[in-house]
Amino acid sequence: MDISGSIFAAMLTPFGDDGAVAPEGIAPLVDFILSRGVHGLYVGGSSGEAMLQNVEERSLVLRQVADVAKGRCSLIAHVGTAATCDAVALAKLAGQMGYDAVSAVPPYYYKHSFPDISDYYKAIADASGLPLIIYNIPALSGTDIPTEQLLELMQDDRIAGVKFTATDLFQFSQLRQQAPGKKFYFGTDEMFLGAAAMGSDGGIGSTYNLIGDVYVGIEKAINAGDIATARQLQRKSGDLVKILLETGVLPGLKHALNRLGVPVGPCRRPFSAASPASLAKLDAWMDANGLSV
Ligand code: MN9
Numbered sequence: 001m002d003i004s005g006s007i008f009a010a011m012l013t014p015f016g017d018d019g020a021v022a023p024e025g026i027a028p029l030v031d032f033i034l035s036r037g038v039h040g041l042y043v044g045g046s047s048g049e050a051m052l053q054n055v056e057e058r059s060l061v062l063r064q065v066a067d068v069a070k071g072r073c074s075l076i077a078h079v080g081t082a083a084t085c086d087a088v089a090l091a092k093l094a095g096q097m098g099y100d101a102v103s104a105v106p107p108y109y110y111k112h113s114f115p116d117i118s119d120y121y122k123a124i125a126d127a128s129g130l131p132l133i134i135y136n137i138p139a140l141s142g143t144d145i146p147t148e149q150l151l152e153l154m155q156d157d158r159i160a161g162v163k164f165t166a167t168d169l170f171q172f173s174q175l176r177q178q179a180p181g182k183k184f185y186f187g188t189d190e191m192f193l194g195a196a197a198m199g200s201d202g203g204i205g206s207t208y209n210l211i212g213d214v215y216v217g218i219e220k221a222i223n224a225g226d227i228a229t230a231r232q233l234q235r236k237s238g239d240l241v242k243i244l245l246e247t248g249v250l251p252g253l254k255h256a257l258n259r260l261g262v263p264v265g266p267c268r269r270p271f272s273a274a275s276p277a278s279l280a281k282l283d284a285w286m287d288a289n290g291l292s293v
Contacts, residue, residue, distance in 0.1 A: 003101045003131060003160065003183065005039025005074045006202025007216050009209050010047035010187070012253060013061055014264040021057045023064040025263050029209070030069045032262045038212035039202075040074030041065060042103065042163075044090075046140055047206035047250065050078060051108075052268045055086050059093055066097040076204075079128070080104030080135060084120045091128035103133040103163055106143040114149055121153060131160035137187065138166060147171055147178075154179050163187050163204050164195075173198045189215070190241040193234040196222040206249055207240060210256050210291070236289065243281050247274035252282055259286065261293055 011033070014025025033041065043065045044050040044058050053061070062077050069075060077094035079102050081087045087104055094102050106112070107120050125132045134153060138144035144166075145153075153159050161179075164172050165187030176184050176199050186195035189205035196203070196219050203215050214233045221230035244252040250267050251274040257264045266273065274282075286292055 003040075003074055003076070003133075006185075006219060007038050007208065007212060008040040008042045008074070008076060008185065008202065008204040009033045009038050009212055010042045010045050010204050010206050011065065012206070012209050012250065012257070012264055013044075013048040013050070013053070015049075015268055016265055019268055021053065021060055022263075022265055023060060025265065026061070026064045027068045028262050029257070029264055030065065030072075032257070032260070033209055033212055034069075034073055036212035037216045038073070038208055039216075040076065040100075041069055042076045042078060042204045043099075045078035045080075045103070045105075045135065046137065047209070047253075048078070049250065049268050049271075052271075055081075055089060058090055062090065062093055062097060062099075066099065070098050074101075075099045076101045076103050076133065078103045078105075078135065079124060080106070080108075082107055082109050084123050087120065087124050088127040091124045091130075095128040095130055099128075099130060101131045101133055101160060102128045103135045105135045105137060105141040106145060108141050108143070111143075117143070117145070117149075118153060121159065122156065125156065125158040132158055133161050133163050133183065133185070134159065135163045136166065137163075140165075147174055150175060151178055154182050161185065161201065167191060169194050169198055172200070176200070190234075190238045192237065193218050193222070193230050196230070206253060207237060207244070209253055211237065211240065240285060243278070243285055246278040247282055252278070255279055256282060256286060256291070259283065259293070260291065
């Protein structure tokens, strides 16, 4: 089975002011993201604050997204957890709900051996019956799966590729070359142009919730050999990310969407609200870039 499309929003999760998951916020967010031309949704990952949710909450989000978005775009369910049994439960659900693929960070917190990590991925693939995308995000997961181990894992037909959220474009291109039949999605939004130029199957990122059109445009420009347009768009993404690093990426993105009338609420604690000074910069950037109501 193939995963269609290349540009996926790492979807945010709406919360209420009381801190509860707000499933009613999912439909407007999906509508907004898809209106920017994005091809698919990556649900329940880092940007979805999934690591701050229990399995029931994550299941609720996976169900609600499938209910409102199935048939409108490609859907990837992130199911990674610290315990294999929880990842397996979420993977089963994703299979039943009609997701196109599953994805998972390595099991986190404990430092597991490669055989343990390999066993975890095989259990997820067995449970979902769907193609599995390994999510390598060493800065947050604490585990940097080396190139050789990624290539070894991908010898399993069910493992379809890697979501690569790091900055080493050499490693990215080596993986690409050495596993030509697999899919490689780049996850560092502010450098997407570099990966697209070196050859990627697409991108998956948090800022795609707000400016998905920028990444659709970069990919299109690169494919057409139009470097000037690709650079101009990447600069727009970089300007936004620079401000988001001050607000906090997720609190900033949520502020921006709330301001546009897409009700995603706050981030869940221990995330805190961004400083008024950083939000003023974000508001000014939005106004200057046509992102106002
Ligand atoms: O994988 C996100 N990475 C992290 C996705 O959450 C660490 C990215 O989309 C970043 O949020 C983005 C801004 O730095 O590149």
